[in-house]
Each structure stands twice: as C-alpha cells, then as structure tokens.
Amino acid sequence: MKIASMFFETKKEMPKDAEMISHKLLIKGGYVSLSSSGVYAYLPLFLRVYKKVEKIIIEEMDRIGGQQLLLPVLTPKELWDETGRWNDFGSEMFRLKDRKDRDYALCPTHEEVITDIARKSIRSYKQLPQIWYQIQTKFRDEPRPRSGLLRVRQFEMKDSYSLDTNTSNLERAYNKHREAYIRMFKRLGIDLTIVEAASGLMGGAKSEEFMAISDSGEDRIALCNKCDYSSNMEVADTKSNDYNFEDSELKEIHTPVKGDVETVSDYLNEDRKRFIKSILIITDNKPVFLLVPGERDIEEKKIELIFGEKFRYANDKEINQYTGADKGYISPINLDIKVYADTSLKDAKGMISGANKNDFHIKGINIKRDMKDIEFVNIKTVRENDNCPVCDSGKLLIKKCIEIGHIFQLGTKYSASMKAMYLDNNGKEKPIVMGSYGIGLGRVISTIIEQHNDENGIIWPISIAPFSIIIIPLNIKNEKIMNKAEELYALLKKDHEVMLDDRDLRAGNKFKDADLTGIPVRIIIGKKFIETNEIEISIRNSTEKITVKPTDLLNVVNEIIEDKKGLCKID
RNA sequence: CGGGGCGUAGCGCAGCCCGGUUAGCGCGCCUGCUUUGGGAGCAGGAAGCCGCAGGUUCAAAUCCUGCCGCCCCGACCA
Known part of the structure; x- marks a missing residue:
C-alpha cells in the first residue's frame, strides 16, 4: 500500500499515559487508539498484525482437529444461574437488560454457552471426542484496566473446549492443546515458560499457564535453575523439611x-x-x-x-x-x-x-x-533461592511474566451441573469430560512487542509484521527515484506485502516511521541510486546495510525474507 | 474499592498559588516557496464551551462545592 493514501498516523511524541513499552509503541506507532478505559480501537496497521496472529492460531487449532465456530456474546442470566457463575463473577461481569427487563450478560468466557451446545447435540460416546473453538470478543469489567492491551475490559480470545468420554481422553486433548500452543507461540516468536497454575474461577483439576517472561508482567512465577520445575507463585512449593528437631514433652x-x-x-x-x-x-x-x-x-x-x-x-x-x-x-x-x-x-x-x-x-x-x-x-510463601521441590540441588528463581495462555482440565464441573450427558457403550449415562483452553490475542501481540523492540520502536517477527517490506524513495520529486520506487513496488507486491512511502517528507521522518512501526525489510532509493544506480536494503533488527543493483534486488529480498521466515518456522 | 496524579487546539505542555487585555508555546494540520540519507527553513493560515454542572465575584481557565473521565500503585485475569 502507498502510505500517502493509507490510514497511517504515527505520533511524534510518546503518549503521556503509557508506561509499558508495548503500550507506548502501539499508541505511538498508530496501531491502536483508546476508546474508553480498557477499550481499544484496532487501527488498520494493527488489524493486519491481528489477522496474522489469528491465522497462525487457526492453523494450529485445525491441526489438532479443532473445529472453529462462533458463539454468541449476549447470553441470558438463566444460563449462568445453572452453574452459579451469575453470582460468582460478581461485578466483573457486564450485565444488561432487554426491553422486557430480562437479564443478560456479555460473556466473560464461554463454558456455559459451549456446554449448552454440547448437551443439545451430544448423545453418544460415538460423537466424542470433539474440540470446538472460536476467536471471540470477551467482556470483563476489570477493576483496573491497565498496561495497554494487557489488561482490558473488551478483548479477543481464542477459546477452545474439548469434550471427551473420560479423564484419560481429556488428558489427551489437553496435551494436544499444550503441543499446539507451543507451536503457535514459537511461530509467533514468543519466548515462554509453561507453569503449573491455579484454576481459580474456572474450577477443575489440572491447569497450566503459558507465561512470557517480562519485567512488565503482572504475574510472578518460580523457576528451578536446574530442572524444569516452574510454577505460578500462587501454587509454587519448596522442599524444606528441616523442622524435625529433637522430640520432647510440651x-x-x-x-x-x-x-x-x-x-x-x-x-x-x-x-x-x-x-x-x-x-x-x-x-x-x-x-x-x-x-x-x-x-x-x-x-x-x-x-x-x-x-x-x-x-x-x-x-x-x-x-x-x-x-x-x-x-x-x-x-x-x-x-x-x-x-x-x-x-x-x-x-x-x-x-x-x-x-x-x-x-x-x-x-x-x-x-x-x-x-x-x-x-x-501448601500455604507458605516461596522465596528466591528456596530449594526446588522436585530435584535435589536446584534453587528457585522468581520471575515476572505475562500470562498469554491458560489451559484447564475442567472435568465434569460444567457438564454435571448443566446435565451435558452422553451414553457410553454400556448404555449408561455419563457427564461429558471437558477441558477449556484460552489465549488472549491482545496479550499475545503486546508480548511480542515487549520481547521484540529497541529504542526506535517495534521489531516485528516477519510472521506477523503488518507488511514485510517498506520501500522508501528519499525524494519523491525526483522522477528517476520515484519511477524506480513505483517499479519495485509493482514487482515486489506480487509476492510480498509491501508499503511504499510516497509521502513528501524528508529522509529522517521516513526512517523514524519505518523503525517505529517495525517493518522488517527496508528498501531505500536515494542519492546512491542516482549516482551509482545502487539500491540499499536494510533490515530492521540489524545495522547491516546491503547495497544491490536493481536487477539483483528481487532475489536478495526473497532470500532475506525466506531466511526470516525460517526463524519462526516449525518442522 | 483504597492510595496518588492529571483533565487547557489533533498530540505534548505553560498559564491557575496571587481572579482583570484578544488564553499562550512546541509539534502536527492547511497554502506558497526553498529543502530532501535520521523527526528541515521562511512566510501566511485554520483550529479552544480551559472535562461537566453549580456557586462566589463587577469580573473565573484561575477561588469554592459536586460530578465525570483518564493514568499510575495495590486486591483480580487471557
């Protein structure tokens, strides 16, 4: 796309209200715009990133046999009364009334809705297992929205639900999700740790969180420096049985x-x-x-x-x-x-x-x-340097992190209370065994920025960059430069997502914007082109500059992009 | 919900204590000229219910009261 005619509006100054780097860059780079507290508009540049994240998630969900659907956000109170969560959610739930004065909720999560669908359609063990998922807006009236997209009141979540006949099958679905999540996050360029977690309001037995280590995160986890023990501080443990002193009378x-x-x-x-x-x-x-x-x-x-x-x-x-x-x-x-x-x-x-x-x-x-x-x-606090509860000599490290995904083995909590039953091969009625698995898309994108930035702006992994290439003609009034820029734009556009900075601005402005918005590959046509017929290619996360002849450009660019894609590839 | 901070042009801010011209500054925006390898220069211009409501006063952005919004720190989550 040509920038001059795009919705492309960066800010020159850092937003005063932002604290976290991802928040600052999202605002400054013109990716999002605050609508009201904890509610953001996703601007065109952001939506391109969002769609790519979504695509990767969909691909990996489909790989494990997930079927995408779309559930309603507006749901009647009665549904939530069945599990008691109309009360349990308290003021975190957005509620409203229809014209007949009936109570409704804007869904903060969808277990009730999915269980309702399951009980209407599942009759027999022959219909199981199922994995159903959606990417849907959730509403939670957070007490304090903050940190850009990290904690908001309206957000998009990939939520999937597994339906199985028994616990060991549930475990299989759970592990499939675990693997799918690992693949997704790798493809998204996110460095993460999986930790043992508390299930909270979701209920159920086992749950694990996908944590991206980041100083600006809100969660704290304990990690062993020797083995792979890792746990949310809410459930972390430590080995410390040295309270066995000499026995005596009271x-x-x-x-x-x-x-x-x-x-x-x-x-x-x-x-x-x-x-x-x-x-x-x-x-x-x-x-x-x-x-x-x-x-x-x-x-x-x-x-x-x-x-x-x-x-x-x-x-x-x-x-x-x-x-x-x-x-x-x-x-x-x-x-x-x-x-x-x-x-x-x-x-x-x-x-x-x-x-x-x-x-x-x-x-x-x-x-x-x-x-x-x-x-x-286990009710005591765990501290840095405590002994690992699992291995012999490990010490615990405490790290701050962002929770970007959470997987739960729900069991029959929802199916039992809502009577989502199936008949087993003996004709006996049993509750469906469920799992629930979430990923916050906004958090994923914020996390990527938290993990990939420098003092000049965002450094997108190519897998999710809004555009792969930006062509910068340094003087749009120079015909030779501009003709070449248009020519390359037409050429590269065939195989890549390309931006052409056709604004009548000086070099500095264009470079700053290219840095800020984080486009991975930059093609510069300037004085050098007029003098020696050479074009410069630079890569967002390196200082290296490659000078090429126009005839070689396509090949070199293709190579660079293939190379970059390799970093986020799997298998 | 407890604690702190802030609401003045699209963005960032000054003015407010100590009331008194026509409410300023930088950036951005529009017009023209020059400039074109890291946020240019000159000239001209548009743009404000000074968060909202009430009060005090001859007079309020400025003082008082109430409300609303936004941000940050704590209790909660993807």
Whole structure:
C-alpha cells in the first residue's frame, strides 16, 4: 500500500499515559487508539498484525482437529444461574437488560454457552471426542484496566473446549492443546515458560499457564535453575523439611515480650526455624488455624484457593474469644479448632508456638502428636533461592511474566451441573469430560512487542509484521527515484506485502516511521541510486546495510525474507 | 474499592498559588516557496464551551462545592 493514501498516523511524541513499552509503541506507532478505559480501537496497521496472529492460531487449532465456530456474546442470566457463575463473577461481569427487563450478560468466557451446545447435540460416546473453538470478543469489567492491551475490559480470545468420554481422553486433548500452543507461540516468536497454575474461577483439576517472561508482567512465577520445575507463585512449593528437631514433652515458657516471631525468638535466643506461626482466620463464621514455619509468611493467594474469597483474618476480640489469649500468644494446642498447616510442618517436632495464655509460649510441640484435627496444605510463601521441590540441588528463581495462555482440565464441573450427558457403550449415562483452553490475542501481540523492540520502536517477527517490506524513495520529486520506487513496488507486491512511502517528507521522518512501526525489510532509493544506480536494503533488527543493483534486488529480498521466515518456522 | 496524579487546539505542555487585555508555546494540520540519507527553513493560515454542572465575584481557565473521565500503585485475569 502507498502510505500517502493509507490510514497511517504515527505520533511524534510518546503518549503521556503509557508506561509499558508495548503500550507506548502501539499508541505511538498508530496501531491502536483508546476508546474508553480498557477499550481499544484496532487501527488498520494493527488489524493486519491481528489477522496474522489469528491465522497462525487457526492453523494450529485445525491441526489438532479443532473445529472453529462462533458463539454468541449476549447470553441470558438463566444460563449462568445453572452453574452459579451469575453470582460468582460478581461485578466483573457486564450485565444488561432487554426491553422486557430480562437479564443478560456479555460473556466473560464461554463454558456455559459451549456446554449448552454440547448437551443439545451430544448423545453418544460415538460423537466424542470433539474440540470446538472460536476467536471471540470477551467482556470483563476489570477493576483496573491497565498496561495497554494487557489488561482490558473488551478483548479477543481464542477459546477452545474439548469434550471427551473420560479423564484419560481429556488428558489427551489437553496435551494436544499444550503441543499446539507451543507451536503457535514459537511461530509467533514468543519466548515462554509453561507453569503449573491455579484454576481459580474456572474450577477443575489440572491447569497450566503459558507465561512470557517480562519485567512488565503482572504475574510472578518460580523457576528451578536446574530442572524444569516452574510454577505460578500462587501454587509454587519448596522442599524444606528441616523442622524435625529433637522430640520432647510440651512445656510452657515465660515470654513477657509482646511481638512477632522475630521478637520472641530473639528474646529466647532460639532459631526462628523452631517457631510455628499460628494465624487465626474466620471462614463460614468459624475459626480456623493456619500454621506456617516461623521464618515464613502465609501466601494469601493460596489461602484463597482453599477457602475462596470468603476468609478473613480474625480480629483481636475474636482471637481472645477463641483462644483465651492475645495475638502473639496463640496456637491450636489444646483447642478444638480445625488446623491447616503448611506441608513443610508435616514432621515438625520440638517446635515453639503460643501457649494460649498471655506472656507464655509453649515448646516441644510435635505437630502430629499435639494437634488432632489437622490437614497439611501448601500455604507458605516461596522465596528466591528456596530449594526446588522436585530435584535435589536446584534453587528457585522468581520471575515476572505475562500470562498469554491458560489451559484447564475442567472435568465434569460444567457438564454435571448443566446435565451435558452422553451414553457410553454400556448404555449408561455419563457427564461429558471437558477441558477449556484460552489465549488472549491482545496479550499475545503486546508480548511480542515487549520481547521484540529497541529504542526506535517495534521489531516485528516477519510472521506477523503488518507488511514485510517498506520501500522508501528519499525524494519523491525526483522522477528517476520515484519511477524506480513505483517499479519495485509493482514487482515486489506480487509476492510480498509491501508499503511504499510516497509521502513528501524528508529522509529522517521516513526512517523514524519505518523503525517505529517495525517493518522488517527496508528498501531505500536515494542519492546512491542516482549516482551509482545502487539500491540499499536494510533490515530492521540489524545495522547491516546491503547495497544491490536493481536487477539483483528481487532475489536478495526473497532470500532475506525466506531466511526470516525460517526463524519462526516449525518442522 | 483504597492510595496518588492529571483533565487547557489533533498530540505534548505553560498559564491557575496571587481572579482583570484578544488564553499562550512546541509539534502536527492547511497554502506558497526553498529543502530532501535520521523527526528541515521562511512566510501566511485554520483550529479552544480551559472535562461537566453549580456557586462566589463587577469580573473565573484561575477561588469554592459536586460530578465525570483518564493514568499510575495495590486486591483480580487471557
């Protein structure tokens, strides 16, 4: 396309509201335009990138036997009531009423819709397995949209759903998706890590997230420096069973120092490792004790995974009422309160915690001996340099990252509550076993920019660049230059996506725009062409300049592009 | 929802404390000329409900009240 007549509008200055590099470049390069908080218009240049991403996703989904469909975005309340998510989604769901005053939701995700379709069409095991997917706009009323396209209220998502007869078939569908995702992201030029994740509002058993490591990401993951262990901090674990001290009788000790574990351990001159932090929370109006090693804190996310968002910390009055002592002097010892202890405390012996009596602690605690109603769960914080929970000598690294894909083994959560059943080969009715798999297209594109940019702008991998080539005639008033530019444009256009910068601007402007918008291959026709009949080719992510004769140009350009394509190719 | 910041021309900003000409500046835009290898120069020009509503005042972009919008930091997700 010829730029002079295109919708091509870059900005000279960085947008003041943007913080993240991808956000800045998307705005500055004229790719997107903010409509309202968390809602963006995709401008022509962006849509070209978007379509390419979409194409790669579709190709890989089709490869694993996915069938594309398109589900409605406008859905009645009744559908969501069946799974209880009309309530569960809370204010994150966009809701509206029709003229008859009936409630509707703009879909934040499509499990209910797909399950509804499944129950209407699937009858027999002979119709399974199925993989259905769509690329569709989702609506989520995020509390705080931010970071350009990373966190928005309206966004496009590739969501697929697998329908299977049993769990092992579900696993197969899940693994197919996993492989497809790896291929897609490779083709998109994204460097990523797959981590173990929490399922959250989706429910279900296993889930993994596709994380692109980036300092501007909102998530944190723990990675082992030796083996391939990687996990979202929400579920990360560490090996630390060194709380197995000498066993002894319980004994009260006088600790007239008010304060936390640090204060008391200093006073007693005891290692912090010997302490158990006892924290009282209230959930369902009942008190529950949480126990973690004294040297660690509670990871609130993990608590939420166990109790939902219904838990809260007990206040001073409640602490006293349930334990008979003040904060700092409590523990589950001799109390009839349910205990959730961190897994690392499983074999803990010779430990110290509160005596449920002000100014006293108790020592010699043997968890298994002294606590009755106890369950061991992973609730402690994980830190950089902790031991890997899997291998022998690995240490954990903590990294920030962007979540671009998430795959879930849902199981029968939706099919059971919505009665999506099939008849097995014994004529017995069973719920369909489901999986759900998402990729955020806007996040994918932002991530690519985060991972491929320099101080001058975006550096698109050729697989998704809006155009592969930009021809820059440096002086459009010079006939010889302009004729050659038009000639090359016509020639290259046959096999490539080409932009011709036919604007009457000086060289600097054109170079800046070419850099900013990130077009991979640049063909410059300028003074050199007039003087020596030579044309210059430069490549966006290198400083190398290639000078060619016009007759060789086509071959050289083809080679460069083939070479670039190779980087994103698979198989 | 808690904390912070900002709304003045398409973009980036000054003016606001301390009310008082015709509301400025840079970029962009339009016209003409010159210029053409890293965001050119000169000349002329268009463009503003100073976020909205109310109040104080002879007089409000400026002071007061309320509201709205946008961004950033926290709790949530693709």
